Amino acid sequence: MNKVWVRVIGGALLLLIGVNWGLQGSGAYGMSGGMNGQSQWLLIGIVVAAVGLAMLVGGVRKLRSGKQS
Numbered sequence: 021m022n023k024v025w026v027r028v029i030g031g032a033l034l035l036l037i038g039v040n041w042g043l044q045g046s047g048a049y050g051m052s053g054g055m056n057g058q059s060q061w062l063l064i065g066i067v068v069a070a071v072g073l074a075m076l077v078g079g080v081r082k083l084r085s086g087k088q089s
Contacts (some may be wrong), residue, residue, distance in 0.1 A: 024079050025081075027075050027076075027079035028075075028076060028080060028083065030072075031071075031072045031074070031076030031078075031079055032076050033072070034068055034069070034071055034072025034075065035069050036072070037068055037069075038064075038066065038067070038068030038069025038070070039064045039069050040065070040069070041055065041062075041065030041068060041069075042061070042062050042064075043052065044056050044061055044065070045059060045060065045062030045063070045064070046056050046062050055079055
Protein backbone atom coordinates (compact mmCIF):
# COMPACT_ATOMS: atom_id res chain seq x y z
CA MET A 21 0.00 0.00 0.00
CA ASN A 22 1.51 3.32 -0.98
CA LYS A 23 1.58 6.59 0.96
CA VAL A 24 -1.36 8.12 -0.89
CA TRP A 25 -3.73 5.35 0.15
CA VAL A 26 -2.48 5.56 3.72
CA ARG A 27 -3.29 9.27 3.65
CA VAL A 28 -6.76 8.69 2.17
CA ILE A 29 -7.72 5.89 4.58
CA GLY A 30 -6.13 7.61 7.59
CA GLY A 31 -7.86 10.87 6.72
CA ALA A 32 -11.23 9.17 6.41
CA LEU A 33 -10.78 7.48 9.78
CA LEU A 34 -9.71 10.70 11.48
CA LEU A 35 -12.67 12.51 9.93
CA LEU A 36 -15.13 9.93 11.25
CA ILE A 37 -13.53 9.86 14.70
CA GLY A 38 -13.48 13.66 14.88
CA VAL A 39 -17.13 13.97 13.89
CA ASN A 40 -18.06 11.36 16.49
CA TRP A 41 -16.09 13.14 19.23
CA GLY A 42 -17.56 16.49 18.21
CA LEU A 43 -21.09 15.16 18.38
CA GLN A 44 -20.43 13.58 21.76
CA GLY A 45 -18.92 16.81 23.04
CA SER A 46 -21.93 18.81 21.87
CA GLY A 47 -24.30 16.44 23.65
CA ALA A 48 -26.04 15.48 20.40
CA TYR A 49 -26.33 11.83 21.41
CA GLY A 50 -28.47 12.70 24.43
CA MET A 51 -26.65 10.40 26.84
CA SER A 52 -24.99 11.33 30.09
CA GLY A 53 -21.51 10.68 31.43
CA GLY A 54 -18.19 10.21 29.72
CA MET A 55 -17.46 12.64 26.91
CA ASN A 56 -21.07 13.72 26.36
CA GLY A 57 -21.79 17.39 26.81
CA GLN A 58 -18.16 18.33 27.53
CA SER A 59 -17.08 21.28 25.41
CA GLN A 60 -13.40 20.27 25.26
CA TRP A 61 -14.40 17.15 23.30
CA LEU A 62 -16.35 19.33 20.88
CA LEU A 63 -13.19 21.35 20.23
CA ILE A 64 -10.95 18.26 20.00
CA GLY A 65 -13.43 16.65 17.60
CA ILE A 66 -13.48 19.69 15.33
CA VAL A 67 -9.67 19.80 15.18
CA VAL A 68 -9.33 16.05 14.52
CA ALA A 69 -12.06 16.18 11.85
CA ALA A 70 -10.35 19.14 10.14
CA VAL A 71 -6.99 17.32 10.06
CA GLY A 72 -8.71 14.21 8.70
CA LEU A 73 -10.51 16.19 6.02
CA ALA A 74 -7.26 17.86 4.95
CA MET A 75 -5.51 14.48 4.71
CA LEU A 76 -8.41 12.97 2.79
CA VAL A 77 -8.68 15.83 0.30
CA GLY A 78 -4.91 15.92 -0.23
CA GLY A 79 -4.79 12.18 -0.84
CA VAL A 80 -7.70 12.20 -3.26
CA ARG A 81 -6.13 15.08 -5.20
CA LYS A 82 -2.88 13.14 -5.54
CA LEU A 83 -4.76 10.06 -6.70
CA ARG A 84 -6.60 12.06 -9.35
CA SER A 85 -3.40 13.70 -10.57
CA GLY A 86 -1.76 10.30 -10.97
CA LYS A 87 0.99 10.85 -8.38
CA GLN A 88 0.93 7.78 -6.16
CA SER A 89 4.05 8.19 -4.05
